[in-house]
Amino acid sequence: MSGSVQSVLAVRMPQVNVNDEEVTLIGWHVADGQEVAVDQPLCEIETSKAVGDVPSPAAGAVKQAAEIGDIIAIGQVFAYIGPSIEAIDAFIAAQGETSAHSVVGVAPDSSRVGAVDATAGAIEMARKYGLDLAAVPASGRVRRSDVERFIAEKGLVAPAVRATTAHDVFGPPPALKDKVVDQGPLPDHLRSIGEHLARTQSQLVVAHVAMDVCAKGAADWIESRRKAGVMTGPIPVLLHAAAAAIAAEPRLRQFRLGGHAYSYRDVDVAFTARSGDGRLFTPVVRGVDRPGLDDLAKECARLGMAVFRGNLTVADMSGACMTISVLSDHPVRFHVGLQNAWQSAILTAGAVHDEVRMEEGRPVSVPVMTLTLSYDHGLMDGWEAATALNAAKSCIEAIRP
Template sequence: MATDVTVPTLGESITEATLGQWLKKPGDPIKADEPIASLETDKVALEVPSPVAGVMGDQLVAEGATVEVGAVIARIEAAAGAPAKENAGGPPASTPVNPKGAGENVEPRTDEAPADEAPAEADEGASLTLSPAVRRAVLEHHVDPSKIKGTGKDGRLTKDDVLAAAKAQQDGAPSAPATQAPAQGAQSPAPAAGPSPAASQGERREERVRMTRLRQTIASRLKEAQNTAAILTTFNDVDMSAVMEARARYKDLFEKKHGIRLGFMGFFVKAAALAARDVPSVNASIDGDEIVYHDYLDVSVAVSAPNGLVVPVVRDADRMSFAEIEKKIADFGKRAKDGSLTMDDMKGGTFTISNGGVFGSLLSTPIINPPQSAVLGMHRIEERPVVQGGQIVARPMMYLALSYDHRLIDGREAVTFLVRMKEALEDPTRLLIDL
């Protein structure tokens, strides 16, 4: 008897999603609650678990198709069915799972793999469940996922794990997965030279890839912000000497006591909370012909994920300690890479901080995240000559950019907000005594 697998509830006001990828093939053995498919919604990617243990049956929806909440997308056959019992007495190589991640639906064959190699690989590969981003990285870099130790939740592979394994594979002696090039590279005399075969020199190629639902939503919301809000950006620079000195002095004690590294984001979130008290319009929003002021600061922190930029929310950030802020942001970053952020993590937000400096950005004009009215852009720290006391000295400087909705926030208020942040960051004692 087959059990239907339906699209779960996706969150408030979300009624449909895109089936990103099937994580199991027909005939694959499945455990209860094991992910069998990934869905992409407007905000996050999530996995659909199997309601029962058994064998993967019919897949009723193709990858890339739009599905509604409650729709039946697959069926799970009873574990006692033929696909599960045929291999009971044979070698595990008959399991129809491709541990190399080659992306091909290979039919089970019990007469091809050597008996001394197949059992270990099949058992190890059968337990692997790869997210879409990880599976794509495996295919691109030709690595064996069964030989990579996962650092994600429950030991699952992340994209960084695959990239690290690929780099190690390139630095060392070529291994079997790396040198077994696909058919199109068979004519290349030097497979290790790179992913592009020599025969493709001079060719002009194009590739069309359908935008993910998340990317479509990002594009739509950013364009909506430009069309709706009167966006303007103001800048200031900050001498980061005091913050860097405080981090260097207390980082070991901080990590020993709280179990988390003392980063820059804690300082910036606290400084933003302090500045928002003096300039409350930066933390407000427009609703029709009314202005909504918030007596709390929920900071949306822009985090890079495999499928695009996501903005999980640090709630009540103005009431949190440095350690609580750092732990929350570190957790968001890890879960963004694993693809385990939830819809609740994304809801709300009254102000956004985007740190382009981690990618090397010197200056930018960030776009606000509706219905918010302002976004702070952080950038890289670099030594620049500044004049202090009549002397030209080198100081670690960072440019700050505040993009804001000019319908609500005047230029004077935007400049005042950045000045308050600059004062707090250049003299962190202000953060402690609330000045």
């Protein structure tokens, strides 16, 4: 294989949102054959929660491997970048990968498309109509538009296929048929979150540790900042504590995959935020081990406002090593969170409540909140998790206005 062919990069769709296994391509910023620079926006995608750009991981000529409207799985090739289109074509021919990167739910069929240079959208359309892509006229790569034109010219009709859903197969048991009412399909964001969390939890050995924390200093800090006009709350406090926990037990920034442990380079931590229409988002605060509480508060306010306005980007929700979650608007003593994909830990806190403690022989009312650390027992044991949680506790109790 020549040097120019070896320098070709097959660009795979990155994990842009922990709750999605696939994204929709809604636009290209770079045309076929056009040059692109590193980190220049390559294409625009839509996840279940946001619209954002995918930056180019390399510089060079671009060859598109997907069309607008295609559903692309995480890890699927959607473009090639190389020194020239000729080098990319040679790379594809040598690798034999072109038709293997089909749209989600479309299995490659070598008897039909293996020898045809076609986009994922064209392959999907051909399978729907039972077409041999070799019969579709095209100038170069067969695209969805070529297949659509061929279908229109021939007056073809897609065969009727009744989709079988889990509801069709299972449904409620007969004894409940007259006692329940079908409320219809789940909203896409709830279905996506449920499926994602179910898959993630099946890969973890989930365990939990909890501790009560004196929150007086933290509560005073929050109150002082609010009086100064800063929009803040317990989220920056918990991010600060998460950094301390990770410093005490670095394996909190790891996750297990295929018998290997992988560690994030940076201490980027996500927090849960609820939008006005009830959707759950996980914006990411970068480098929480570096800034102070005031800087964390400013970044949380920026991201929180982006959630409220609906302009949170894909980049704002990617790459976290762990997640924090706070339920402080209701009198919840504690709650146990569920880890996100590619993470092994989540730190949660309930609402602050008053407890009576003895200090110097006298009963004193102290504001307390309960921290819960959910972790992967396949990476650490309970003693190590408790060590990390105690570091978070000490961090919070050391906060002063």
